[in-house]
Amino acid sequence: MMHAHEDTSRRSGFSRREFLKGSGVAAAATALAQQSASVAQEQGVEVVRGKKRITVEVNGEPVSVEVETRTTLLEMLRYQLDLTGAKPVSTDGSCGASTVLVDGKPALAAALLAIACDGKKIQTVESLAKPELDPVPKAFVEHDAQQCGFCTPGFVMAVRAFLNQHPHATEEEIRNGLNGNICRCGTYANVFQAVLSLVKGGANG
Amino acid sequence: MANYAWPSRDEAQVIGKKTSRLDGVAKSTGTAKYTYDVNLKGQLIAKALGCPHAHCRITKIDTSPALRVPGVVHVEVLRDAGSEIEWQGEILAVVAAETEGAAAEGVKAIRVEYEPLDVFVKDYDLEAAERAGRTSSGGGRVQTEREPGPNDDEDKFADAEIERLLKASKYVVEGFYGIDPITHCCLEPHGSTVEFKDGKLLAYLSTQNVSGTDDGFARDLNLTASDVEVRCDYIGGGFGSKFAPDYWGVAAARISQKTGRPVKFMLDRDLELKLAGNRPSAYLKVRVGADENGVIQVWDSHHWGTGGATGGAVSQNVVPYVLVPKNYRRRVTNIKTNAAPARAWRAPNHPQACAISQTVIDDLARVMGKDSYDVFLANLVNATNGKADVYREQMRIAAELMGWKEKYHLHGKGPRNGSIVEGLGMALHTWGGAANNSSCTLRIRPDGSVESWCGTQDLGTGTRTVCAMVLAETFGLSPADVRVNIGSSKYPVSGASGGSTTVGGVSESHRRAAQDALEKLFALVAPKLEAQAEQLEAVGGRIRVKGAPQRSISWKEACALLGDMPLEVTQSYRSGTPSPLSSSQVAGVQMAHVAVDLETGVVRMKKFVAVQDQGLVINPKTCASQIYGGVCMGIAGALFEQRIMDPETGAFVNCELSDYRLPRLGDVGEIIVHLYEPDSERQRGVVGNGEPPVISPIAAISNAICNATGVRVPVAPYTPQRVLEALQRRA
């Protein structure tokens, strides 16, 4: 008991919230929101309440955005930067439709907090259109690896990441390596052909 | 009036050529704007409170805590206290807020009290449904070669006749077959982004029915339909579930009306699965009798299933499927469950009917100890759609592509490699696919530019590209030279995209408009080329005299003859009008090659062959994609997906994609698509092919599993659990 008491008392942030809890969830939330953009130090550790302005590099451009702590990277991209290529499909992002590259690695924007991306480099599917069309979307068009197209941007980014790692993938590696994306229309056979053409054509750079 | 026709195979410059979809780059680089992607200035984000119970009465609903959540702007109650809720997920209230997070928090804050009511979701259990009072007759039909006498009781006569025929049969198969409900699971959920401004509604709606949904909004909002514009440039999947604004679309508009702000209201994934479309189940008990050649002489079946709270099972009209013997008795029982009402799911009724009846033919082959191919072949005499010859030819082609003869073994008699056995199965299907109503307005401007407007929509089927190809073909241009506008209710009316009716409809309207326009243009050009209008043709960007290609002017020069006024033509096609451009009724044959792990029950796809007729093919590239896609969806239904409802609570337990299993790229194996387009079919004109390829896969895969293991796994999806249970039953 003694230890527990000491533990809570030395954390100032928690005593405040204990008070707020007592007056009801809604009241607590109001108080939190009113403190928008508050950053406190707690024993030298930065604790963000409400909102924070973060800086990220999006498709090569530095961007400064104010986000709520709960804003996902996907929400930030779609609602605040109007980059709607990455799609919201599954709650936990596991279908792959929200795939972007974060510091060069494939990531599920639906399962990332925007605030956790502060200072990182984000590459979205939109970047593959310019300055010239990237070979991956080009192959998707050529092999008709898309139907309704809602999964396509996420699939394109997954393929981009896959080819970055496996430029000379074999057929088996392709079949085994691109299972992080769900397509409902059933474009898998065409995606496979598109990727195969890139591996064979050597144009996957 | 022009003499509407398609160019011959040799003459065609654009149609019949593999053409990349015009919006391909926009889709694959994320610039295509779907309903979910339309962000309007000042928009609110709406989220829904779905009912957690499958059957209950609302006794109290208090939204005030939600209104106190920071960022929440409006709460719209859809179901008041006293309402009876008949399925889980039904939307009780909608919260509109500044952000997704605030909306979700608002939803969580709503306080609701419920009085639980009795739940029934066991659609597969006919006896339980009867005990629960959830059944009703869905009709039936008896047909026998012998007619009852004037004094016979018809039912007793049928009983006796069926028994007599079964007794007289060389082979009798008795069995149980089934297929569980699945959902549409559109990756873009149902929803809209709407703006109510100055008494008018602009609705970006994820819909398969751009021309037919303005009215639905207007009716519920007391507007005139002319005050509503529905737009849908891109739609992330529909599969038959997105024909209406739905009550949640209307709710979004109402919130916009009340708050004066645009509203985006897309269903969350779990509600999308729970509410926004599912396919009825079907379970069948059957006895069939066949002659010494394996031709079925008598069929006696009873099937049941659920379309949810409204109860409709699979129609009796399609059971047995395609191959219908001269003597049959069929009846159907509808079961009402606490599940959201079913919606049209790609080829309504057919995949289920195929899965529960063409498996019977394969079991007949197993009982006879014969090659399933030969038994199907023998039963083509029972084909009711006049396509027996087409099926025979398609079977030959499919068998060759599959290597059927080399690989085939009798059921359960193949070599065993460790715990792995392999097998082949086939099935065949039919569909109508006649052209829908469609109108097209076409404008040719004096500068040579060509632009069209049509209130259709592109579901990913390649409609936009088909429209452009038809125009380009007619004018001797390339598809990139024409601008196609679709996706607004303010454009000329075109039918809903359902039932494989779109490609026929738009190719009718676009070809007709284009031929009419060209005829007018020819009249202007003829004097310049000192020829009669009938002597002219448009080829390769020029208008020229047939047989004297040096006498020509460029398309641009020709259009300049229009002077100041653009040439505008509107043409329509009315569904059902006989036409040389389109027809209906297609046939397809599919074959599956699977491997089964006898120790785990896991099934893997090795190879799949689809041979499909669809009359004249406009764009072989996107046409083939429809078939690849149909096969993948069929594989999903055969091996993975299933709406799982907890028998006790009626909760839809696998309502998230992490639990709602769907195949991945590595699960579908090798797929071979053959577009069957001999002259005999091509001359029929265009027929839709969105539905047909999704019909046969489940039956074909079921038959392949049975061929591999020697055991019928009765109910789809054929999961490891069910395969193991079937193997155990045999043992």
Add this chain to the structure above:
Amino acid sequence: MKLFEYAAPRTEAEVLQVLSPEFGKTEILAGGTDLIGLMKKMIVTPDRVVNIMNVPTLQGIEPTDEGGVRIGAATTLDVVRTSPYMKPYSAVLQVIAGINSLQLQAQGTIGGELCRRPQCWFFRNGEGLFWSSRHGTGERDDRYHAIFDNEGPARFVSPSRIAPALIALGARLRVIGPRAEDEQWVPASAFFQKPKHEQQKETILRPDQLLTHIELPPVDGWLSATYEVRQSVGPDAPLAAAACAFRHSGGIVREARIVLGQVAPTPWYSHEAVAALVGMPVTVETAEIAGQAAVQRARPLNNNAYKVQLAKVAVKRAILLAAGMNPGGF
């Protein structure tokens, strides 16, 4: 998601400073592939989220003095999978390969994978960890639930796919807490628990404790493998799994550990399977016998008897795979 406070400390000590000792107040965020979805559905509603991805000591893989490896808990699965130090630990690599999504491997962390919440669909849809049959009809759909240790209240299956491999390999986990004496190296087998009430999770970690490292002992002649029965080649949860590690001499298994996954509320150490295997040569027959021994005490629920067969096969195949023999299957 509920609004929450957010901290991204730079050191292990700082992490501890911002964690609450009270259940449910703080959540540790690593890759987010599990937590964010749970927070969106408000199954988990912390007041504060502590992101540990900026703590350098929690990242990376290094050899230990003893000849084993130490893995930072926030190391992503792709890094673990491709590390040269991990080569001898087949059982771990096979599992990560089975979490077959580039994205989940690149974003998910090994510590996060060990601390995943149950995939149980009743839990994920808001019924809590301890669902029951209200009417006592035993008609809940429990097809993916436990076949061992399922008397309740917990009947879910341990969600970690890597845990059986780590336990089989004799891994230890470093756990730290607010007090110096909280620091401990816990055998992986002792890290998981069956919660008895809703204020407990599936690991022994207290709310103010942090899993920092996973340490694998030197391979030292141990062979290992994991076999997961997967319906799809995708990353979906397997239906049953088993990890096996053993050491042999003269063709006879001298020492072994066999741990089943997806069959019980915790990773399921099978003493019976071990007893059946030790002292025997590895053959298809002995592996089969060990598999049978593993499921002797299985007690399926309403709708999951098939998992007994799958668990048996998983054990057999894991043993054969570890021995470098053809395990069968695809």
